[in-house]
Each structure stands twice: as structure tokens, then as C-alpha cells.
Amino acid sequence: MTFSIVLRPARSSDAAAAAPLVYCSGPRELDYLFGKAPEFLRFAFESGRGAFGHACFTVAEREGRVVGVVAVASAQDTLRRDVGLVWSLLRFCKLGAFGVVTRGLRLSRLMPPPSKETLFLSLLGVSEDVRGRSVGTRLIRGVVERAHAEGYAKVALDVAVTNDDARRLYERLGFRVARQRAWAHRGNVPGQRRMELDLTVKAAAPLLERLARSGEA
Numbered sequence: 001m002t003f004s005i006v007l008r009p010a011r012s013s014d015a016a017a018a019a020p021l022v023y024c025s026g027p028r029e030l031d032y033l034f035g036k037a038p039e040f041l042r043f044a045f046e047s048g049r050g051a052f053g054h055a056c057f058t059v060a061e062r063e064g065r066v067v068g069v070v071a072v073a074s075a076q077d078t079l080r081r082d083v084g085l086v087w088s089l090l091r092f093c094k095l096g097a098f099g100v101v102t103r104g105l106r107l108s109r110l111m112p113p114p115s116k117e118t119l120f121l122s123l124l125g126v127s128e129d130v131r132g133r134s135v136g137t138r139l140i141r142g143v144v145e146r147a148h149a150e151g152y153a154k155v156a157l158d159v160a161v162t163n164d165d166a167r168r169l170y171e172r173l174g175f176r177v178a179r180q181r182a183w184a185h186r187g188n189v190p191g192q193r194r195m196e197l198d199l200t201v202k203a204a205a206p207l208l209e210r211l212a213r214s215g216e217a
């Protein structure tokens with residue numbers, strides 16, 4: 001039986017349901033960055049601004065409930081997203097924002113911003129009760145289709161070296177590990193693998209077909 005979901009742009013009113021899903025995408029990285037990550041994520045998502053604002057997200061909705069989230073970014077968005085994030089931080093944690101910016105710069109060496117030809121997928125999370133029902137695959141497929149339509153050469157993402165289940169899912173969809181980076185500072189942050197899906201090769205058409213089939217479940 002088809003497990004029906006709808007993908008749509010996120011809204012401010014999704015914040016309560018979406019923030020825990022954003023958090024589950026990388027709790028150790030987000031706790032390192034923000035300290036009180038779940039509270040900040042809800043605030044930032046609702047505000048709409050910056051890298052964690054709803055304007056960057058697509059949600060998967062099932063029977064009126066948000067069951068999955070994914071964020072998309074391009075190199076052109078980087079400045080606007082960073083400025084929006086600092087705005088949210090200054091409002092949420094005032095002087096604490098400076099510590100977050102310092103930790104964010106360290107994290108950006110582990111997870112550098114995308115190059116111009118790349119659409120970057122991040123903060124993918126699906127509700128525990130619907131995992132394994134292709135919601136994640138369909139969110140990823142939506143990003144790949146958008147990248148293809150907008151003429152990007154690649155889709156890229158970072159996955160923690162400890163997250164083998166998610167890495168296998170990405171590999172099944174055609175992503176390959178491009179490089180791996182280790183965490184070089186204090187704090188409980190896992191190393192990251194940068195994975196890329198090449199959309200320029202001739203194989204792109206069959207690959208998109210395969211993605212379409214894998215999301216039909």
C-alpha cells in the first residue's frame with residue numbers, strides 16, 4: 001500500500017514539529033554549536049531567517065503532520081544564511097552569539113560551504129515512527145530533482161562517520177564519499193564524510209529514473 005506524503009515548502013507554523021527532526025539530523029554537532037540546540041532550533045526555524053530558518057526547508061507532511069525535513073543551500077545563499085543566523089543568535093542568546101560564531105567557524109572547517117556548482121543538502125530528519133517508509137528517499141529525491149532542473153553539477157551533503165545507516169541510504173541513491181575530515185578540536189563532534197552525487201555524467205538520466213522508482217513505495 002502507498003504511504004502517501006506531500007512535500008511542500010516549510011512554514012513558520014511548522015516550527016514545533018520540525019525542530020526535533022532538524023535536531024535528530026546531527027545532535028552532537030548541533031549541541032556543540034548551540035548548547036541548548038532544541039530550543040534555539042525552534043526559535044530559528046520559526047523566525048524563517050538564516051541557515052536554520054524555515055525558508056531553507058522542505059517538509060514532508062502526512063495527514064497534516066510534519067514527518068520529515070530537509071534543508072537546501074547553494075553557495076550564493078551562504079552570506080544571506082550566515083547573516084540571518086547571526087541575527088537569530090543575537091536575538092536568542094545575546095552575547096552568547098559570539099561563542100556560537102567561534103564554534104561555527106571551527107565546524108565550517110569540518111563541513112565547508114558548497115562550491116558554486118553544487119546544491120547542498122543538510123539537516124535531513126524523519127520521525128522515528130515512519131522511518132523505513134521512503135520519506136527520507138523522497139526528500140532527497142526532491143533535492144536532486146531541483147538540482148537537476150536548476151543546472152547544478154552536483155548534490156553534496158555531510159554525514160557523520162558514526163552514521164553508517166544514513167551513509168548506506170545515500171550510497172544506495174548514488175552518492176559517493178568524496179572525502180573524510182576528522183574533528184580537530186575539543187568537544188564530542190564526530191568526523192564527517194562529504195558525499196556527492198554527480199549530475200553531469202551521462203548516467204544522470206537513468207539515475208534520476210532510479211530515484212523516481214525508489215520513491216514510489
Ligand SMILES: CC(C)(COP(=O)(O)OP(=O)(O)OC[C@H]1O[C@@H](n2cnc3c(N)ncnc32)[C@H](O)[C@@H]1OP(=O)(O)O)[C@@H](O)C(=O)NCCC(=O)NCCS
Binds near residue numbers: 130
Ligand atoms: C536517515 C533517515 C533520514 C532516513 O529516512 P527514512 O525515511 O527512514 O529513509 P527511507 O525509508 O527512505 O530509507 C530507509 C533507509 O534508511 C536507512 N536508515 C537509517 N536509519 C534508519 C532507521 N532508523 N530506520 C529505518 N531505516 C533507516 C536504512 O539503511 C534504510 O535503507 P534500506 O532500505 O536499504 O534498509 C532517517 O532514518 C533519520 O531521520 N535518521 C536520523 C537522522 C539522521 O541520521 N539523518 C541523516 C543525517 S546525515
